[in-house]
Amino acid sequence: MSNGLMQLLDPEAIVLGSDASTNEEIIRILAGRLEALGYVKGSYADAVVRRESTIPTGLPLERADNVAVPHTDPEHVLKPGIALGTLKHPVTFANMEDPDEMLPVGFVFLLAINDKDKQIEALQSVVATIQDPQALDGLRSARTLDDVRAVLG
Amino acid sequence: MARQKTILFACGTGIATSTAVNVAVTEEMKKRGLTFNAQQAKATEVPGLADSVDFIVATTPISASVTKPVIKGLAFLTGIGKDKVLDEIEAQLRK
Numbered sequence: 273m274s275n276g277l278m279q280l281l282d283p284e285a286i287v288l289g290s291d292a293s294t295n296e297e298i299i300r301i302l303a304g305r306l307e308a309l310g311y312v313k314g315s316y317a318d319a320v321v322r323r324e325s326t327i328p329t330g331l332p333l334e335r336a337d338n339v340a341v342p343h344t345d346p347e348h349v350l351k352p353g354i355a356l357g358t359l360k361h362p363v364t365f366a367n368m369e370d371p372d373e374m375l376p377v378g379f380v381f382l383l384a385i386n387d388k389d390k391q392i393e394a395l396q397s398v399v400a401t402i403q404d405p406q407a408l409d410g411l412r413s414a415r416t417l418d419d420v421r422a423v424l425g
Numbered sequence: 426m427a428r429q430k431t432i433l434f435a436c437g438t439g440i441a442t443s444t445a446v447n448v449a450v451t452e453e454m455k456k457r458g459l460t461f462n463a464q465q466a467k468a469t470e471v472p473g474l475a476d477s478v479d480f481i482v483a484t485t486p487i488s489a490s491v492t493k494p495v496i497k498g499l500a501f502l503t504g505i506g507k508d509k510v511l512d513e514i515e516a517q518l519r520k
Contacts, residue, residue: 327437327468327485331503341502343441368442368484369499388440388465395445403504 277354277397278424283417284309285355285382292357295365295377296321299342302355302382311353311384319344320382330365330375331402337378337412339402340365346386354394355382356420358411379411430518431462433478434498435487439467442484442502449501450482453511459518480517 285305292298303317323344330340337359362376381398385391401407401424410423432450436443443465451463466474468485480494481487484502487495496514500507 323437329437329442331499332505333503334505341442343438345438346440368437368502369486369497371486383441385438385441388444392444392448395441396448399445399449399502402502 276393276425277401278421280394280397281354281356281420281424282306282309282311285311285353286417286420287355287357288414288416288420289360290357291360292363293361295324295340295342295363295380298357298359298363298380299324299382302357302380306353306355306382306384309353311349311351313348313350316344316348316384319348324365328366328368328371330367330377332367332369332373332375333402333405333408335378335405335408336376337362337408338365338375339379339381339408340375340377341381341383341398341402343383343385349384349386351384352386352391352394353384354398355384356380356411357382358414379408429460429462430479430520431464431477432514432518433471433474433481434463434465435468435471435481435483435485436465437468437485439465439470443498446482446484446498446501450498450511450514454514454518457511457515459515461518482514 367373434443
């Protein structure tokens with residue numbers, strides 16, 4: 273399948289099979305990549321972690337490994353980008369719609385967004401991937417960038 | 426023809442998931458022959474904006490002080506239960 277997400281993901285911002293054991297740890301790993309690559313300011317990681325604790329981003333997909341889409345306000349973003357992390361063992365994120373519910377999350381799409389009107393396609397590609405169980409299964413077993421490319425085209 | 430209704434799409438930042446939901450709802454309602462005015466806002470801004478819209482579609486919890494109908498929009502991100510939510514939105518637009 274090909275949904276265009278690969279064109280929007282910076283290969284340097286893809287972390288496969290991370291050992292991270294908390295949502296903060298995987299957010300900081302991915303945010304560090306986006307910062308090193310010039311997508312976000314130094315303030316971004318703290319801002320995302322803070323926001324995740326009050327307005328969480330876990331999405332319940334009725335799977336053992338759900339998805340989270342952490343992000344924050346545009347003032348911390350320099351240019352739009354997306355980082356992807358897959359987790360060796362799911363970490364806990366709270367449910368976006370019901371923050372009292374904890375979800376095991378195996379896939380994290382960290383979004384750097386600063387202009388909603390220009391990043392619609394990027395958001396749609398992420399949503400299409402989230403809604404595609406086969407793509408998520410493929411990402412879970414992906415160990416190389418080529419594996420990811422084969423899944424996301 | 427009835428007055429065009431206004432939907433307020435809300436999420437944590439007002440630019441990320443509410444954008445994805447706005448686009449999905451706009452496309453699906455077009456298929457059902459329905460158009461509407463769309464606004465987007467942060468969930469925290471909804472109480473101040475609710476009076477000027479017909480109803481709200483939100484991916485995050487909205488303050489209980491809001492008296493306008495609030496429809497849960499997470500289905501447009503997860504894909505689960507989307508048809509039921511689309512029917513709810515259609516019913517609100519046809520009111």
